Amino acid sequence: MSLQRIVMTVNGVERTVDAHPMERLLDVLREKLGLTGTKEGCGEGECGACSVLMDGSLVNSCLIPVAQAAHAQIVTIEGLGSPEKLDPVQEAFLHCGGSQCGMCTPGMIMAAKCLLMHNVKPSREEIREGLGGNLCRCTGYMRIFEAVEAAARKQESEAAR
Amino acid sequence: MRAAPEQYEMISPGNLAAALKLMASEPGRWLPVAGGTEVMVQYSAGRLPQRNLMNVWGLPELRRIEVTPDAVVIGGGCTFAEIRAHKAIAAEFSMLAKTAAWVGSIANQNRATLAGNLANASPAADSPPALLAYEAEIELISVRGTRRIPYTQCHLDYKRTALTQDELILAVRLPRRFAGWRDYVRKVGTRNAQAISKVCMAAQALVQDGVVEAIRMGMGSVAPVPLRLAAIEECAAGRKVNATLIAECRQLLDKMIAPIDDIRSTIEYRRLVAGNVLEDCLRTLAGTA
């Protein structure tokens, strides 16, 4: 069946791809746009490694047919910061030991980012819930919780300045 | 990822009328896909038999929440995140808000829709028990018009609903006639997040001096369809919650449910825990827990 031309805004840049409508957003990001920071862990919306922001909401990109992403605003891990200029959440993950093997990290950071966008000072319980869809097999989550709290503090102090 | 995308078609009709027209023109050919949290799982695993999919995500006609004097009407395309966040639902139909928060994870709640949850018709779905307890109605729409049925008549058998092949779930209506009722919800899942329920229950009751004046109960994961526990409601009405009543209700429940053995749990567990949850529910609502 035929390819469709799909336009979406990815990390602030308008991108056009020719894709089959049922291709997964995850595959389009990774294979057609070269954004391999978004990972596949399970392919069934369970692990959250493929989390991205779509129109401001956290979603599992493995469960999105690309046709449904047409005209959407997508933000991936590459859209947050770079090693030279880290986003506060990325920086907190790095400093607090929130990343070990790194496979869950991009999705986890997107979930943390989304949480902090909606809730500037989440409680530990709210953090646990906000990250409940992102499985990590390395850290036992403690360093991740601390990273989210550190990022929240940093955002708060920056906002106060 | 075991499916070949080029073997699947997805059409985005863009509005409700066009979607209904497409469904009417080729009944049964087009599978509506909203948030895709179920369909895409089947698709990726290479288990999705339908090759023709119709994108109904974000259709504005399906995505309204309306508060009228006698009902809260939730558009079928509303996500569980939207349901959770809605003030009137949280205030008057808190069990639905809570069950919305049970669904998968934040990312799943941002995509999964109420209509999708009902149309998919899994007996383990999170929202049905609350809808049963609230005596919800569902509004169905097709090119032929709309019709309204009690939610109790929605699920015919395992994964089979009363929807005809050209119908979509337009909305779910929650009647606003339960002010002052107490409620009880409980999900017994495999873990605290991202869990598929082994037993789930929602109930509300009007209780006066320890006497159950009226009660409505729904239970999931214990039969091929979500169950309204009508026989138990009748049995409990007008009575005090005590050991005798609980024993009678447990016996009735035992006859109503048909739990299964699968890779997630056992018949014995589901049966005993369903009874325990029912007992916990009655005691909690009566204030004797």
Place this chain on the structure above:
Amino acid sequence: MRKEGAAKVCGTARYIDDITLPGMLHGATVRSSIARGRIKKITFDPAIPWGEFTIVTAADIPGANCIALIQNDWPCLAAEVVNHPEEPIVLLAHADKHRLAEAVAAVRVEYEPLPSVHSIAESERKDAAVWGEDNVLKSYLMEKGDVDAVWAGADFIVEGEYETGAQEHLYIENNGVIAEYSDAAGLTIYGSMQCPFYVHKSLVKLMALPEDKVRVVQVETGGAFGGKEDYPSMIAAHAALLVRKAGRPVKIVYDRAEDMAATTKRHPSRTRHRTAVTKDGKLLGAEIDLVLDGGAYSTLSSTVLSRATIHAGGCYFWPNLRVRSRALATNSPPHGAFRGFGAPQSLFAIERHMDRVAAAVGLAPEELRRRNFLRPGLTTSTGQVIPEGVDLEHLLARAMELSGYKEKRQRFARENERRALKKGIGLAAFLHGAGFTGSGERRMGSVAAMDATADGMLRVLVSSTEFGQGTNTILCQIAAETLGVDYGVVQMGPADTSVVPNSGPTVASRTAMVVGRLVESAAKEMRHVLTEAGLIGEQYSTEEFQRAASMYVGKHGQLRTEGHYEAPPNVFWDDELYRGEAYGAYAWAVYVAEVTVDTVDYRVAVDDFVAVQEVGRVINPVLATGQVEGGVAQAVGYALYEKVVWQKGRMANNQMTNYIIATSQDIPPIRVYFEEVPYKYGAYGAKGIGELPMDGPAPAIVNAVSHATSADFCAVPLLPEDVMTKLAQVKSQVVEVVGA
């Protein structure tokens, strides 16, 4: 700060599935659908345009059809018989990965079924002989003193049987490799793996290539936990066979379902204890019978069994002890390495059993343990003398204090009578031998190197790999500290077998302690070389050191130094009798778990977790804490959630939705504390840490559940269904008593 951390948090770290080579094909595997049988016929459905595919069978293997490990009985591709479900039979490759699923399904394999066995009990009974004559992959007998003489003098003889289930690693990144080949360079494998030289050794044998025509490069690896110790050799072999036939690079990356169904798990176990004890709670002796389910081929079972055997007596002094152990074959995919490597199985048994022995004697669980702890001067089960500094009593006291153990133990028991939510608290004391067992390190003879580039960048050259635990960071820290330079100027060389020496596999909690020590030696040597050359004095800045290194490279062409393994003095190990120094050092720990058991749905929640351990010097507190927390989280899953549902040797719940690991909402606060007693022969006093935290949580949690419910639970995973079954029994007994 984690060396590769910035790349990981930015998503720029490149894992195997992030890499695409020009002209690359995608590979897939046709696997057996039955547990055991003879392959009669393989047919290819004519509906598929097979001309577009590269097809490989066992007949295409140029060398030996095996994955070289210990016994070499593990075929790369089944040729005549299959011995477990999901055994690889045919390989396919195509440029379009979406063509593969259909093609795999279109290869039909006809079998003549053979009888199979699917549990320790069936294998033991020899319902069918599926491996050798008796299904015994390996057995050990480890004896100390004269255990037959103790029973007569015992006040109590306490028996128990304990079981542990399989566990899936569930690294978030599935197994994957890319293979390429040219006549000039030979075969190159890029992949997600722990042990590049294991893969190298296996490919040389399989492909019949000279050693210098096989190159193995580890790329960023998304978790391993032992699960990428042996299986990467298999998937690399498959990609190698396809690349040789296709003449184009081939990528094989498993999806989650295939990875879970086909690759290794933790060995299930059954352990029987019989213990002689005095009325004062002094352990006189014990007989322990330990059995592991090894799956269909021997792979690493002999070494897993060895560690399980040595750890079977736990952290107690046994004047008399006999451990008989066996690994038995069953017709499931081979079980393999998983963090803890046999120790979690035997330590679960001993630490549950200690609570039972305490109950029999009438002592508190902590008191029975305290009276029998190994102490300096006493000998372990293998006769190894405990050195000065080991102080389990102190660890116990600290763990009890930090957890409020004493007060809670009494209060919970009192309050539980009238509550539907039953609370409990339990503990486990344990040890974990760091590094290879016995003579392993000496046989391995590991080498680490350092070199400098022309622009003065200093590199650590090892085959030890990073897969999240912090290898890069720790080894660079050690090198920087030894060289006296800033951490930032020390880099890891590539984990590429054509560049680095063989510092051994990245397993057995040996990297910081053993390889770290080698890096320390190599760094010392580098400093020595530059000092001798007159390029640095006693004091120097980082820049001065770099300049010196750069000048040396300019003058001599290269600056490369090595560190070679030297066994600590007075270490002796007898492989026959299982006597002597089993490990260079042990790490020690006491963990306390607090739980709530809900009597409505029988679910167990862990409310609090205290982990106190002594692991030598802690080189990097953030990483070390992360190792312990991560290990505890995996072990919470091992104890309460993670069940592999077997159907005729095949994992039936091979999806993340149905194999339940703990989420952020299931994990208790994990409170981690270290006591530091530097180990003389480890790098900067370090001992191993990676595996220890996997050992203790399961018994601590189950002890707490038993405390909460007054029921005796003896198996993990302990699911709500199991709690229900046991409590329903207890309840019905109570009713009978009342009725009588």
